[in-house]
Amino acid sequence: MRDMFLIGGFAIFVVGLVLVLLSSVLTTHISRNFWVNNYSTFTLSYHLNSGDKMECRVTVLGGDNYIKIYIRDPLGVYIPCPGPVRGEEDFSYTADVSGVYVLCFDNSFSGYSKQVFFSMDVIPALAGSPLPWMLIFMGLIIVAVRYWSYK
Structure with missing residues (x-):
């Protein structure tokens, strides 16, 4: 079960990172x-x-x-x-x-x-929103909490 949280947190982090990178590409x-x-x-x-x-x-x-x-x-x-x-x-x-x-x-x-x-x-509207950064932060928190709870 802990592995699922770790994978989920990492997935949220990756989605946020992709959105941040796309925002710089989509800016005209x-x-x-x-x-x-x-x-x-x-x-x-x-x-x-x-x-x-x-x-x-x-x-x-x-x-x-x-x-x-x-x-x-x-x-x-x-x-x-x-x-x-x-x-x-x-x-x-x-x-x-x-x-x-x-x-x-x-x-x-x-x-x-x-x-x-x-x-x-x-x-673009999505690029200017705080959502991608919130996803990155949330993913990092989930990964960190699950990682340190293994010890």
């Missing part, structure tokens, strides 16, 4: 470099599933190094995330619903064109 990295003309808006569109997380970095150069960024979700709701950006900023957003999300880089208020360096990691 996107980098773009573009200009946003004066008095205009530039958009990028990406499909996200519910629970997916965007981790973004934006660097703005030119003029006053200032631009407004917001996200439009598939339902048409505007999310001021992160809002006004001056210079460089990191931000993240987790998708509430599945569909196409539009990132809007708004320079409509400025007479200066801006160069934008944008990078984004899209982390």
Whole structure:
């Protein structure tokens, strides 16, 4: 009976480890470099599933190094995330619903064109959850308890 617990604990550990390794493979990295003309808006569109997380970095150069960024979700709701950006900023957003999300880089208020360096990691819902790490921890505890109970 103890061997079954040891095997079960090891199996839980392996499943958690596989999920952690898959999460790094499933993460998508996107980098773009573009200009946003004066008095205009530039958009990028990406499909996200519910629970997916965007981790973004934006660097703005030119003029006053200032631009407004917001996200439009598939339902048409505007999310001021992160809002006004001056210079460089990191931000993240987790998708509430599945569909196409539009990132809007708004320079409509400025007479200066801006160069934008944008990078984004899209982390799938499972990869961003604590479940794989919980499975690894739980598997290690089961294996450790059963291993030391043999002595």
